[in-house]
Amino acid sequence: MKTGFAFKTLLLAFAASAIAWGQGNSVQTTTSTQNTSTKQTSKVKKKGRSAGGDIGSGSGDIGKGAAKGAGHLASGAGKGAADLVTLHPVDAAASVGKGAGSAGKDVGVGAVKGTGKIVKGVGKGIKHIF
Numbered sequence: 751m752k753t754g755f756a757f758k759t760l761l762l763a764f765a766a767s768a769i770a771w772g773q774g775n776s777v778q779t780t781t782s783t784q785n786t787s788t789k790q791t792s793k794v795k796k797k798g799r800s801a802g803g804d805i806g807s808g809s810g811d812i813g814k815g816a817a818k819g820a821g822h823l824a825s826g827a828g829k830g831a832a833d834l835v836t837l838h839p840v841d842a843a844a845s846v847g848k849g850a851g852s853a854g855k856d857v858g859v860g861a862v863k864g865t866g867k868i869v870k871g872v873g874k875g876i877k878h879i880f
Contacts, residue, residue: 801878804871808864815860822852 799807826849833842 801871801874804867804874806871808867808869808871810864811867812860812864815857815864818860819853819855819857822856823849825849826852 826846829849830842830846833839833845
């Protein structure tokens with residue numbers, strides 16, 4: 751069941767990334783001159799991220815969380831296997847448990863951050879339509 755959820759999440763992330771391809775921040779520069787001096791002042795005003803940019807960024811956060819989680823899970827499993835081979839079963843269980851806990855945290859944080867950005871982007875898209 752968890753594998754199906756992870757697969758669907760990654761599929762959604764890739765689809766959203768494909769939609770948001772090429773959409774990023776744009777910068778608008780204006781310059782003004784002052785009559786009392788010869789200095790030129792430039793003001794840079796950043797536009798907010800587009801709806802597609804938010805969705806793509808959220809998908810990236812979900813992917814980063816999944817990748818970090820997989821790395822911590824593999825690291826914990828590797829340390830656990832090494833401890834088990836050296837006849838330290840208590841340390842092996844602790845290493846595997848620590849890796850699994852870190853993996854769960856990373857996946858959860860990535861999913862929450864990514865979902866928040868995706869929802870924000872969808873809201874911007876709906877607001878733009880109406």
